[in-house]
Amino acid sequence: MVCVDWISEGADTQHRKRQVRKSLAFFGTRLTAWTVAVAIASAGLPVYESSAQVVDPVADIPSLVGVKPILPDVSAYIRDPIAAQQLGKALFWDTQVGSDGQACATCHFHAGADIRTKNQTDPSVRNTVVALQNIFDARDNNAGIAGPNKQFAALDFPFHKLADINNRESSVIFDTNDVFSSQGTYAGDFVSGGRSLRQDLLTAFLLKRNVFRGRSRSSEKCNLTYSPFNPNTNPSGNPFHANGLIYRKVEPRQTPTTINAVFNFRQFWDGRANSQFNGVDPFGPRTFTPLDPVTSAGNPNAAGAGILVPSGKALVITKPLIDNASLASQAVGPPLSDFEMSCAGKTFADLGAKLLPMRPLSTQVVHPQDSLFSKTPALIPSSSQTGLKTTYKALVEKAFFPKYWSSPGWFNVDPATGAITLDFVKGHTQEEQNFSLFWGLAIQAYEQLLISDDSPFDHGPAAMNPQAVAGLAIFEGKGKCVACHNGPLLSGATVTSLSTESPKAIEGMLMGDGRPGIYDTGFYNIGVRPTSDDIGVGALDPYGFDLSFTRQFKWRLLNQKNKSVDRFDSRPCEFATPIFTPCDNLPSLTDPASAPRDSVDGSFKVPILRNVGLNPPYFHNGGQATLKDVVRFYNRGGDRRGPLDSDTTGLATPTPFGVVNHTNLDPDIGDASATSTNNALGLTDEEEDDLVQFLLSLTDNRVACHSGVFDHPSLPIANGELDVAKAKTQQAKDIVVTLPAVGQQGLKVCFPNSGDLFGTLNTTDTRRLQDVFNQVIK
Incomplete structure (x- = not known):
């Protein structure tokens, strides 16, 4: 009680x-x-x-x-816990999974969070005053001007500056409602790579012959239209479109750490990642609640939400609620977000169709002494190769019970009614349809290891x-x-x-x-x-x-x-x-x-303070660059x-x-x-x-030191953009830096425990993040 x-x-x-x-x-x-x-x-x-x-x-x-x-009981879903952890780590660090080269780790690469300082500004899109949602403020330093893709300097912090730092009612000498966060995708609208009807029919023939299940839709495209925000002429425009260029969008809250997140009862700053994982999205039982015409609350597509499992010779929709699984609820949020990892309109079935035939981490180096992948030596290639010697499909099928992926055929699920029909042209396999379940539980299995x-x-x-x-x-x-x-x-x-x-x-x-x-x-x-x-x-x-x-x-x-x-x-x-x-x-x-x-x-979840010296800047708006300024606050x-x-x-x-x-x-x-x-x-x-x-x-x-369970594959990261376009596009060209692969022995030089976004290894604004990474390579 x-x-x-x-x-x-x-x-x-x-x-x-x-x-x-x-x-x-x-x-x-x-x-x-x-x-x-x-x-x-x-x-x-x-x-x-x-x-x-x-x-x-x-x-x-x-x-x-x-x-x-307190861990969830996933014994009804996962048959090989080590394989699930390996699958989760691969998905977390793989730049193939998101649009525009985004991985989960892109925003959580250091101490579970992010220390980049260019193009890390959101103009306050969650502001309750609509007129303020898309307006960038000028930075406080002399070089600071308004707009996306700006470089932060130490002088830009804190975001609320007072004449007397010990008196909250003293004169305000600088204030901004902008948010320091993490850059994500260029967004746009998702277009599936698809397949020709001939290929579909051939795959259908082979499927009946039990040669293989599934098909590859490994390509994807995001249609982008330049549409800069203007409060008078284009109020529905994009504030990250400027100067004829499309820049990566930046999330509306500071990135929280994934380390020790397994102890959070709810995830995200606002707690929206439910403690009960529904296998589909972050919202637990809310997703399965039909729309109430009186209250206007509920999901109009509740009938079609859920996981496909066999019942006799047919597939039916089940609606799981796995207790104490907020990590899984959190994990399924970013992959479809057009701020974080996707362009708009992608589904988890589309993501599964893309990834299942792929070799995990195929463009990234995996250290031979990786703490998790080395538990299965056959996974790790020779030093001259990248990626893992397997496919995502093989990892999924090793980790999860067959009832969640083994049914033959391609299906379409009507979201409004839940009706399941065969569709050889636009449908998805059971394995693709259930990819959100695999994603959430696998990444949760990996993140449960990250305890400091x-x-x-x-x-x-x-x-x-x-x-x-x-x-x-x-x-x-x-x-x-x-x-x-x-x-x-x-x-x-x-x-x-x-x-x-x-x-x-x-x-x-x-x-x-x-x-x-x-x-x-x-x-x-x-x-x-x-x-x-x-x-x-x-x-x-x-x-x-x-x-x-x-x-x-x-x-x-x-x-x-x-x-x-x-x-x-x-x-x-x-x-x-x-x-x-x-x-x-x-x-x-x-x-x-x-x-x-x-x-x-205006209330936010109390953050875990462990490793706080490694996780500047601070608060949900990222408005304090140092722990000293936090204490003064x-x-x-x-x-x-x-x-x-x-x-x-x-x-x-x-x-x-x-x-x-x-x-x-x-x-x-x-x-x-x-x-x-x-x-x-x-x-x-x-x-x-x-x-x-x-x-x-x-x-x-x-x-x-990125050692022990905190080791990782290499990771190319966009550290802001150049103010020039990529070839044949209006997308601003990325400044790419690469975090080196490291095994469980860790880095030669560890990142500083300074409690300062601009401290020690990152002491000057002109020093590139790659220079920092180069100093810590073992």
């Missing part, structure tokens, strides 16, 4: 401040279903306060050594320098960092084998303005940017459902359960009695405005503007419940009890430096 403890508006402030983060949920089940019991403070409902004694739940941050993630548990911090104070030890005390005390960055991963959004209870779906506390609110566990608004720039977990998914568990819970209170599709059950709890006493039925509300206040707009109480009861963490637009939240501020940002509007932590410069040293002690040297 889950109970959400509700704190009344009149609760003692010190009572609230003594809590590291008051646990508002108690679970008796393990990770498969949740029961949420909420005592609500709102019109017509009582205010409940816990009669239990409040105790500080975090005495120490534990080591990660020996701590295991060998940092100085993990070996105790004796392995840390004195500054880091002092910084730990500040982290757990005066800095209040541990309120959100707790547990062995230093993130409240994670779940580990240390958890004796199921994950918390919803919590409640007094917010920054001293009034109660409920919110998604592990998601907070800390005032990085005005909430209007990006509403985070307060947004809707593509099917019209709230990403936020909190808002789904409120729809249940209003008897609109068709708007709440994620898997958790709700029961109210009376905290005047012992907390595990059975609860009464859920109260029923009729007025949306009477539902409890939610604080979810917290010391001044964030970058929000305005008084506590009405600041830029609020949103002028009403919530779906018709209420305007003037603030959504996490109360642990600054000192909410201070009389000054500054609400600073009051850290000295020395304390700030100590805190930075502690954060640097969280780095596992294997990650910095």
Whole structure:
């Protein structure tokens, strides 16, 4: 049972401040279903306060050594776990998989993230103010001008500059709503390579003779039309088209690391990658929920969504939901995104048709001592060759049970009705149709290996320098960092084998303005940017459902359960009695405005802090280039503007419940009890430096050195473009750099654990990324 403890508006402030983060949920089940019991403070409902004694739940941050993630049960799908891991690693690093040479690793090549500095700007396409979505701001350095494909310099950071770095209300001397992220594809519209009817008929004949299954559609084309954005003459244009050239698009949020991501309960900054993998896309049970004509929420193509499996002599659609598989949910998002890895209109069946006959990593070097591929020596070619000595088809069929790929024929699935028909011309094989399942589970199997548990911090104070030890005390005390960055991963959004209870779906506390609110566990608004720039977990998914568990819970209170599709059950709890006493039925509300206040707009998932010294820049907008600037941000109480009861963490637009939240501020940002509007932590410069040293002690040297499970094939990467076109196109020509292949012994020179985007190996803006790579080749 889950109970959400509700704190009344009149609760003692010190009572609230003594809590590291008051646990508002108690679970008796393990990770498969949740029961949420909420005592609500709102019109017509009582205010409940816990009669239990409040105790500080975090005495120490534990080591990660020996701590295991909660893994999904995939035994019904995967028959050879090693083959699945090898398939996942190949798919992750292979530049053949995406359009325009994009691999998953293109944006996650270093410490699970990205340290490129050219063409890494998004103009704020997630801004709630439409007029601001496609407008690039000028950089702050002297050479900075507006537009795509610009080179960042250290002087461009932070993105919000103040006359007094310790006073959030001091004069603003520079501000931009642009986002630092990762460049992706040129986009365009997908055109299948296809095959001639003659080839199809020949393949059909051979198939009946049991010679082989499948066919090759290894080519693809993306049709591109130059259409630059202009707010007056072409408001639907593309902001990455400029000066007669088409540049690679840049994603709208900073790239999070894949390392240790297996511990996240939900993935992505906004949590949209569901903990239940549906085999199709990131959205779990939402994808299988039919469109409701009353609420306009739901998937109009729910009937055709799912996985094809044999039933007798026919294929039928099944709708799996694999628990604790958010990594797989995340993995199936980027391959079809026209920001990240694809041109628009491609399907996973198209991707499968392209890849299955291909040799994995065929243009990339694989190190003979690769930690994963070397487990099967026959996979690795001689030193003079590239790629693996197999095909993706062979790897899929080795890793997965035949029921998911062995049915003969080509099929078309009607997305609206789910009808399955034979189609020898435009259809896809079962193996191609199910490629999203193979992709998600294989990449998940690989990423589950990427656990970094060998940092100085993990070996105790004796392995840390004195500054880091002092910084730990500040982290757990005066800095209040541990309120959100707790547990062995230093993130409240994670779940580990240390958890004796199921994950918390919803919590409640007094917010920054001293009034109660409920919110998604592990998601907070800390005032990085005005909430209007990006509403985070307060947004809707593509099917019209709230990403936020909190808002789904409120729809249940209003008897609109068709708007709440994620898997958790709700029961109210009376905290005047012992907390595990059975609860009464859920109260029923009729007025949306009477539902409890939610604080979810502008909230983002608490990132894992391990290896944070290797992962600049910081925050969801990438707006801080150094850990020192991050600490200064917290010391001044964030970058929000305005008084506590009405600041830029609020949103002028009403919530779906018709209420305007003037603030959504996490109360642990600054000192909410201070009389000054500054609400600073009051850290000295020395304390700030100590805190930075502690954060640097969280780095596992294997990650910095790309050794052990963190090794990889070579990887060509676009590091921005030249302002000239490729031959016979309007695409800007890539500046290509190559990350060398490395085996489990790692690099000769490791990447710096500096906590600075422009530190050490990347000290000057003119130095090419290839020069950095050349220094670390073994």
